[in-house]
Amino acid sequence: TTASKALMETPGSSWKSGSSVPYSALCKTFEKIEDTTKRLQITAYLTAFLKEVIRLSPQDLVACVYLCLNRIGPEYEGKELGIGESILMKAVAQATGRTTQSIKADMDIEGDLGSVAQASKGNQKTMFPPPPLTVSSVLKTLQEIAAITGTSSQALKIAKINKLLVACKDNEPKYLIRSLEGKLRIGLAELTVLPALAHACVLSTSAVKKLSEERRTLLLAEAAATLKHVYNELPNYDEIIPALLKYGIDGLPEKCKLRPGVPLKPMLAHPTKSLTEVLNRFENLTFTCEYKYDGERAQIHLLEDGSMKIYSRNSENLSPKYPDIMESLPKVFKSNVKSFVLDCEAVAWDREKNCILPFQVLSTRKRKDVTTADIQVQVCVFAFDILFLNGQALTTSTLKRRREMLYEHFNEVPGIFTFAKHMESTDVEDIQTFLNLAVEGNCEGLMVKTLEHEASYEPSKRSRNWLKVKKDYLSGVGDTFDLVVIGGYNGRGKRTGWYGGFLLACYDEDKEEYQTICKLGTGFTEEDLAQHVTALNEHKIDKPKPYYDWTDTPGLRPDVWFEPVQVWEIKAADLSISPTHKAAMGLVHANKGVSLRFPRFLRIREDKKAEQATTASQVADFYRSQSINSTSAPLEDC
Numbered sequence: 132t133t134a135s136k137a138l139m140e141t142p143g144s145s146w147k148s149g150s151s152v153p154y155s156a157l158c159k160t161f162e163k164i165e166d167t168t169k170r171l172q173i174t175a176y177l178t179a180f181l182k183e184v185i186r187l188s189p190q191d192l193v194a195c196v197y198l199c200l201n202r203i204g205p206e207y208e209g210k211e212l213g214i215g216e217s218i219l220m221k222a223v224a225q226a227t228g229r230t231t232q233s234i235k236a237d238m239d240i241e242g243d244l245g246s247v248a249q250a251s252k253g254n255q256k257t258m259f260p261p262p263p264l265t266v267s268s269v270l271k272t273l274q275e276i277a278a279i280t281g282t283s284s285q286a287l288k289i290a291k292i293n294k295l296l297v298a299c300k301d302n303e304p305k306y307l308i309r310s311l312e313g314k315l316r317i318g319l320a321e322l323t324v325l326p327a328l329a330h331a332c333v334l335s336t337s338a339v340k341k342l343s344e345e346r347r348t349l350l351l352a353e354a355a356a357t358l359k360h361v362y363n364e365l366p367n368y369d370e371i372i373p374a375l376l377k378y379g380i381d382g383l384p385e386k387c388k389l390r391p392g393v394p395l396k397p398m399l400a401h402p403t404k405s406l407t408e409v410l411n412r413f414e415n416l417t418f419t420c421e422y423k424y425d426g427e428r429a430q431i432h433l434l435e436d437g438s439m440k441i442y443s444r445n446s447e448n449l450s451p452k453y454p455d456i457m458e459s460l461p462k463v464f465k466s467n468v469k470s471f472v473l474d475c476e477a478v479a480w481d482r483e484k485n486c487i488l489p490f491q492v493l494s495t496r497k498r499k500d501v502t503t504a505d506i507q508v509q510v511c512v513f514a515f516d517i518l519f520l521n522g523q524a525l526t527t528s529t530l531k532r533r534r535e536m537l538y539e540h541f542n543e544v545p546g547i548f549t550f551a552k553h554m555e556s557t558d559v560e561d562i563q564t565f566l567n568l569a570v571e572g573n574c575e576g577l578m579v580k581t582l583e584h585e586a587s588y589e590p591s592k593r594s595r596n597w598l599k600v601k602k603d604y605l606s607g608v609g610d611t612f613d614l615v616v617i618g619g620y621n622g623r624g625k626r627t628g629w630y631g632g633f634l635l636a637c638y639d640e641d642k643e644e645y646q647t648i649c650k651l652g653t654g655f656t657e658e659d660l661a662q663h664v665t666a667l668n669e670h671k672i673d674k675p676k677p678y679y680d681w682t683d684t685p686g687l688r689p690d691v692w693f694e695p696v697q698v699w700e701i702k703a704a705d706l707s708i709s710p711t712h713k714a715a716m717g718l719v720h721a722n723k724g725v726s727l728r729f730p731r732f733l734r735i736r737e738d739k740k741a742e743q744a745t746t747a748s749q750v751a752d753f754y755r756s757q758s759i760n761s762t763s764a765p766l767e768d769c
């Protein structure tokens with residue numbers, strides 16, 4: 132096939148062994164990748180490029196991988212690009228000797244500043260061309276740009292971007308600008324980069340040439356699985372890639388392991404719509420029901436040096452938000468405990484009445500510069516898992532064993548640190564009673580988990596070994612949706628001065644685009660509406676992003692567009708096929724999308740980035756499961 136041919140080929144124009152990888156070689160690969168939508172082909176192009184990097188300039192492999200992922204360091208360090216459009220337009224204008232107005236005018240037609248920059252550079256003649264850009268120098272400058280803060284930061288950033296742009300050739304401006312915007316949009320995600328990196332490593336070894344086609348395919352698949360597993364436990368390319376180059380794929384799991392101080396991606400649960408569905412799934416397995424607490428996920432790490440870190444569901448460092456947890460935790464673990472990683476939920480707690488408070492209370496807690504003395508909202512930590520203890524990863528142990536370890540090494544301190552409440556029974560009435568108790572106690576519902584078989588901790592996976600049963604599901608569509616706000620409609624009457632409604636979108640990971648799914652106008656309090664105006668107006672944009680998929684009809688076109696920054700949790704009555712909305716188009720219907728009926732606003736999801744919104748394929752799954760369960764045919768939206 133073409134894909135396997137490309138896999139064996141090396142990119143035509145290579146560079147000298149030992150020298151830095153030219154940025155142009157990376158951009159050529161990006162161009163090829165952008166021209167196809169076939170996943171296999173994309174992996175093959177990237178594999179071929181990375182193989183060359185390993186052969187000629189292994190010292191640049193980390194930089195190449197970061198640029199492919201459009202990152203400037205480990206995700207959990209939170210350093211991001213995403214330079215504003217106005218700064219970038221000024222930089223493009225300066226570097227190409229054009230006016231900002233003319234760049235803006237081209238942008239209005241073209242829609243993509245990267246392409247405008249490329250076209251503008253193309254017309255330009257340079258007398259003394261600067262030396263070609265290299266992958267490592269580009270990454271270094273991007274890191275420097277991201278680190279600039281303070282009063283004259285805009286001018287400093289523009290100067291650095293300008294310098295890069297002046298040195299750009301051919302298609303380099305396009306990808307450079309897109310990297311600076313924080314969105315490369317060529318179809319490369321970790322899902323593709325990890326297997327390509329694994330394949331490149333395997334194909335770089337001489338032994339592989341002697342293998343049969345079948346054996347080689349198997350080896351590539353195994354390598355990709357190993358690398359993915361290692362990355363899920365230690366998501367840091369600065370550590371993984373040098374080890375990969377030194378010890379190969381086979382030596383990697385031994386060298387790169389889960390370690391306190393590096394947050395692993397949490398295991399996620401599958402939604403279910405009824406207790407019968409849970410019992411059917413776990414028919415021949417032992418399982419446990421736990422309260423599903425309604426707060427914020429907190430992965431708590433104790434490092435060997437005695438320091439402590441708390442990370443969010445998103446691997447964001449929450450330590451500055453929870454100094455109270457950091458102070459009280461040393462009281463809860465026993466003296467023989469030297470290091471650990473716990474999976475917990477931090478929940479708002481009423482110290483007088485000794486009870487859980489709703490999530491809305493927790494969301495009023497300050498996120499930054501918190502001092503213990505100023506804390507208004509107290510929290511209690513509910514621990515439900517332990518993933519590492521005293522130098523040992525526990526992810527492959529069963530939940531039964533992990534729970535034993537948790538109970539053995541930690542003490543409960545009421546109102547400060549408690550184990551998640553649990554119950555084991557296969558009787559549907561017992562489970563229903565436990566669910567009712569959970570809901571009465573201000574919990575969201577239950578988490579039902581396998582206990583002894585198929586009961587390991589699966590980092591980053593939405594696993595069928597963890598099922599969530601929310602009280603709302605039992606009447607609704609199975610789960611709430613986490614959607615991105617991309618547009619606003621000016622309010623009228625009582626809502627004058629606020630937005631009266633919003634346009635929401637889900638995220639399509641394959642196409643890297645936001646697809647509209649519904650208009651939303653209910654569920655808001657007056658405070659919510661006032662808060663949305665303040666927060667969203669900071670992210671107004673003149674026109675929709677080129678990666679928004681929507682239908683331009685008078686009924687749908689919003690008065691104001693927003694950058695994709697806020698994620699909202701939405702409840703809906705059901706889903707229907709829609710001629711206007713684009714969500715999951717092509718997945719359930721060839722040329723119609725899916726939309727939510729009767730959506731209601733529940734809350735802002737501070738802990739999710741836009742790209743972690745409900746995906747198009749999840750929308751398609753919800754739609755399909757609804758069609759299976761409902762007696763009538765799904766409704767057509769009007």
Ligand code: ATP
Nearest residue numbers: 399400421422423424427428444476515551578599
């Ligand atoms: P998802 O992560 O599935 O997209 P989400 O972030 O909205 O969705 P939920 O669907 O609410 O998460 O369910 C999983 C979350 O429930 C966990 O991330 C965790 O924060 C919380 N949680 C509360 N109690 C437990 C528990 N006992 N076990 C596991 N998770 C729990």
